[in-house]
Amino acid sequence: MINKQIVLASRPEREAHPGNFHLVETPLADPADGQVLVRNHYLSLDPYMRMRMSDAKSYAAPQGLGEVMVGGTAGVVVASRHDKYEPGDNVVAMGGWQQYTLFDAGRPGTLRKVDASKVPLSAYLGAVGMPGVTAWYGLTRVIAAKAGETLTVSAASGAVGGVVGQLAKLRGLRAVGIAGGPEKCAYVKEELGFDACVDHRAHADAQSLARALRAACPNGIDGVFENVGGAVLDAELACINDFGRIALCGMIAGYDNAPIPLANPQVILRSRLCVSGFIISEHMDVWPEALAELGARVAAGELKYRESVAHGIEAAPDAFIGLLAGRNFGKQLVALV
16 A cells, blocks of 8 residues: 655745645555554644744754654544554544555554444544644633723634634634634624624734734733734733733744734833733643533534635645645644545
């Protein structure tokens, strides 16, 4: 059997482009003792991958040149020589940008069995996966959201932001999203149930965006779930209340190595803000509690999500570049079967 894979061919100097990736075909080996072969059905594309493509200092080692691109996958066991896994088991793992992955199943945390009878398999890469747990942790642990407060969420129509706002509403908060374009803003309000959504593309600068946020947040902002940075964060800081809490989840405005300085950092001191960056893989202790709530709410129809799906491993690079440019809607996946 042949396995198609996407490897990192070169590191982008600024924006990622198709030439940074290369499609290879490799022979597929049978599982040895303790190994499990998985046919990946879905590949997750996420903004953090752009940072891994760089060799700049970061919280994780850079993606190796010539190596299969890192990424979460959901798939089905097709062959197993491990007593805890059987062909037909649905599993989630970090299988990478490839059609098949051979796992050493005895290594803790490598594979996670999932039930696809009530929650679609693809959702385990989104609302009931890493993005959902990221949203849950940032809201409940970093921001420590309380009923009656006002929360803003940038990239509100995305896989993480959409979950944040819905969980906030379920906990009695006012949720205000920030998204790009009227279609995404309408989705955030009408389908996800946010109280308001501000279109950042309708504003030329942070000052104009801040005026729109003040109108949407008449009692100010108590918590910020930040996915973007740059002018968006500057606008939120202009409206934040004293003792506000900011969960720094992503800074997509700077993923192409562009500097993103704060316009008015003095507000952090003046308003006695708590600003905390976090990486969800460093908080594995909360995953069971978060996944239990997320799975139950998706199964009950209380937590909604949208997926953008590209088809075939060959489509992964263009879909990823589109994700970084904001062309996707909701969770970006690649269907591999």
